[in-house]
Amino acid sequence: MPTPARARGRKVNAFQALALLLSFVMVAGVGGVLAAGLVLPAVAATNTVTDVSVTAFNDLPTELEQRALPEKSEILAADGTLLATFYQQNRVVVPLEDIAEIMQKAVIAVEDRRFYEHAGVDVAGMTRAAIATAMGSTQGASTLTQQYVKNVLIEAANYAETEEERLALVDAAREAEGAEGIARKLREAKIAISLEQTMTKDEILEKYLNIAAFGASVYGVESAAQYYFGKSAKDVTYLEAATIAGITQSPSKWDPALDPEANQLRRNVVLKDMRELGYITQEEYETGIETPVEDTLKLTPIKTGCMAAGDVVPGSGFFCDYVTKVIAQDPAFGETRQERSDLLYRGGLRITTTLIPSEQAIADAEVKAGVPVDDPSGVASAIVSVEPGTGKITVMAQNRNYSALQETADRETAVNFNTSFQYGGSAGFAPGSTFKPFTLLEWLRKGHALNETVNGSRLSYQQNEFASCINLVGDWKFGNSEGGRATTQTVLDATRNSVNSAYAAMAKELNLCDIMNGAADLGVTQAGDPNKIDQFGNPADSPFNPTPGNVLGSESTSPLQMAAAYAAFASGGTYCKPIAITSVVDPTGTELPVPSADCRAGAVEPQIAAAMNYALSNVWTGTAKRLGTPAYPAAGKTGTTSQNENNWFVGYTPKRATAVWVGFSQNFRSMGGSTINGTTYYSGPYGASIAAPTWKRYMDRVLIGGDNPGFAAAGDREIYGERISVPYVLGMSESQARSRLEAAGFRVSVASQPVESQYQAGSVAEQSPSSRAVRGSSITLTLSSGQPQQAETPNPGDGFPGNGDTGPGEGRGGDD
Numbered sequence: 001m002p003t004p005a006r007a008r009g010r011k012v013n014a015f016q017a018l019a020l021l022l023s024f025v026m027v028a029g030v031g032g033v034l035a036a037g038l039v040l041p042a043v044a045a046t047n048t049v050t051d052v053s054v055t056a057f058n059d060l061p062t063e064l065e066q067r068a069l070p071e072k073s074e075i076l077a078a079d080g081t082l083l084a085t086f087y088q089q090n091r092v093v094v095p096l097e098d099i100a101e102i103m104q105k106a107v108i109a110v111e112d113r114r115f116y117e118h119a120g121v122d123v124a125g126m127t128r129a130a131i132a133t134a135m136g137s138t139q140g141a142s143t144l145t146q147q148y149v150k151n152v153l154i155e156a157a158n159y160a161e162t163e164e165e166r167l168a169l170v171d172a173a174r175e176a177e178g179a180e181g182i183a184r185k186l187r188e189a190k191i192a193i194s195l196e197q198t199m200t201k202d203e204i205l206e207k208y209l210n211i212a213a214f215g216a217s218v219y220g221v222e223s224a225a226q227y228y229f230g231k232s233a234k235d236v237t238y239l240e241a242a243t244i245a246g247i248t249q250s251p252s253k254w255d256p257a258l259d260p261e262a263n264q265l266r267r268n269v270v271l272k273d274m275r276e277l278g279y280i281t282q283e284e285y286e287t288g289i290e291t292p293v294e295d296t297l298k299l300t301p302i303k304t305g306c307m308a309a310g311d312v313v314p315g316s317g318f319f320c321d322y323v324t325k326v327i328a329q330d331p332a333f334g335e336t337r338q339e340r341s342d343l344l345y346r347g348g349l350r351i352t353t354t355l356i357p358s359e360q361a362i363a364d365a366e367v368k369a370g371v372p373v374d375d376p377s378g379v380a381s382a383i384v385s386v387e388p389g390t391g392k393i394t395v396m397a398q399n400r401n402y403s404a405l406q407e408t409a410d411r412e413t414a415v416n417f418n419t420s421f422q423y424g425g426s427a428g429f430a431p432g433s434t435f436k437p438f439t440l441l442e443w444l445r446k447g448h449a450l451n452e453t454v455n456g457s458r459l460s461y462q463q464n465e466f467a468s469c470i471n472l473v474g475d476w477k478f479g480n481s482e483g484g485r486a487t488t489q490t491v492l493d494a495t496r497n498s499v500n501s502a503y504a505a506m507a508k509e510l511n512l513c514d515i516m517n518g519a520a521d522l523g524v525t526q527a528g529d530p531n532k533i534d535q536f537g538n539p540a541d542s543p544f545n546p547t548p549g550n551v552l553g554s555e556s557t558s559p560l561q562m563a564a565a566y567a568a569f570a571s572g573g574t575y576c577k578p579i580a581i582t583s584v585v586d587p588t589g590t591e592l593p594v595p596s597a598d599c600r601a602g603a604v605e606p607q608i609a610a611a612m613n614y615a616l617s618n619v620w621t622g623t624a625k626r627l628g629t630p631a632y633p634a635a636g637k638t639g640t641t642s643q644n645e646n647n648w649f650v651g652y653t654p655k656r657a658t659a660v661w662v663g664f665s666q667n668f669r670s671m672g673g674s675t676i677n678g679t680t681y682y683s684g685p686y687g688a689s690i691a692a693p694t695w696k697r698y699m700d701r702v703l704i705g706g707d708n709p710g711f712a713a714a715g716d717r718e719i720y721g722e723r724i725s726v727p728y729v730l731g732m733s734e735s736q737a738r739s740r741l742e743a744a745g746f747r748v749s750v751a752s753q754p755v756e757s758q759y760q761a762g763s764v765a766e767q768s769p770s771s772r773a774v775r776g777s778s779i780t781l782t783l784s785s786g787q788p789q790q791a792e793t794p795n796p797g798d799g800f801p802g803n804g805d806t807g808p809g810e811g812r813g814g815d816d
Contacts, residue, residue: 660698
């Protein structure tokens, strides 16, 4: 438990405590305050008169541990726009030179007019208080120095380990009656005298003006001036200074925002004291007391927390909340969660973030245009954008109103649909086909090409047909959506048209664990509560489980994770963890460490990234063709889960990677048949229905008119593959031909119909291609049905037309 001024020692009863106070006053009157404070003899301890006891004077402390005062922290957008303020105490600490002299004089006039004359204790005042106390009436006689001591002790209570300890410390620091009250005054007096030996009057005054309460929730004169009058403490008038100075005697009672009439009475007392000391003229005094306090107020209340952010930048409350959760969880801001919370609410931080207000306003408008907040369907939608190559989160919005209150109205929430559980409370959403690019990534890494063909005719498999690092059993059946056809096709076409069956065939030739780990390496993991364990015994923030269903995006992740992963493709292969904070500065101007994006160049091989961009750029002629090709280089992928529960579009340019999600936020439920924003979806909705148009409207407004570079060109190797000689297998048996071709790195398919040929039945009659082909591509074999039946060769004169000549003695016979 914190003990800024320790108070342990021998005990005395209430009468002895009063005797100590009177003795102190008498010694101070004869030998001076310093002598009284340092050499007053202790009274023998006894508890025979009363159970109330206090610490003997000579055992009272003389030192005060002065901590840095808690100050409000601010979260700013990238351009410096103030989004939100956080504080335990609304305070801005300023040096004395930034406090108007009339403000200083007003406080001295009403609280301690002999401040510059005494040595920490006002003997005359204490004499009056001691006599009054002896007669049963409690009176105050504290100097500003003593009041500063009391405020430090009260502030120290906030560092107590338990609420019970905190309240006990506060009570001890504020006790005004009986023996405990006398003991407190003695303690304050002794420490005050000691402070006066080590600090100048101006230093003490500066600290007092920054620590004292000047309202029910306002601390320090700077915050008071800003709150009550909308100006700095260095600019207040004498009338404003008198208003502020009068509050501190009883911050709640005299708060002008709560009771301006009561404050006016108190303010007029301060004006009278200021006139008597010559700080203001008689004319100023008369003008002042005739001026209603309400006429001078310009209340500028601070909206605390993230609920205020949306009033400044539309929809930014969710981003603000994300920032606070980053601070709460990242060790860069403290070893424990409590330390991090204290830093935010007490540390006076200036936190600059990555949010771009103009883009955020567009994102908020467009996500709510796609699905209005009050849409009767109740469907939710979210959008988040990341800058490729830096990881900076530039926007974060959703079609809900941010509220941190326990009781929220309909369409109000603090759950952030864009983030994973630990950063916003969402368990994430199944990405559907937007997860397919991670299979494509592994396909290309294994040396395959975009123009290779795969047999996409199968719509069911035994799971153990797939290579994985876990045991797989059971059937796996699925279907194609969005017009995808179950046929043999190139990987480029399978990607363009988002064909599930073709991607299943691709995955069968790879290792599922490599696919899921490749996604996790780019930050795409499950988005659920990391304290929970999934069906495979893994924490919910682990990589997707290596099952065939996850090739099609069955488990849940977050839009932010998807946007950051696609940003790696957009940047040419550099993956950066998404970041929301660029700098944190403490009240001294010191830069504090912030979470790093840990950008990794080559996280995706540059040539692979170029091929990914080439493939995904074809979405505009595939599943997103109804949108038309954007006016700037762009790539992306639509996503639709099996029963239209979740729709996605994740797309990107070299400048922005943006993910849009649409679905029901509270359960896994089909949107099929729903009327969303006036359209009834009897079929769908699909990724191109709401998510992709929202993406395009947002990106058009953000990018059009600016410099929009293109992607690096894809290499022939990744598009067409490595062309090698195809082994000659004509005349071989099917098994021999298959073995030889597969050994050379080709896949084999057999035509359904044999053909007649010179080769033995069942052997290979034809192969296509026959000379050179891309390594890994499919060679089609056509088997022989055997040699054709030979026709009888006719004689020249056997009735064929044109044969009129005959041999000697021979005629045509009797037939016509």
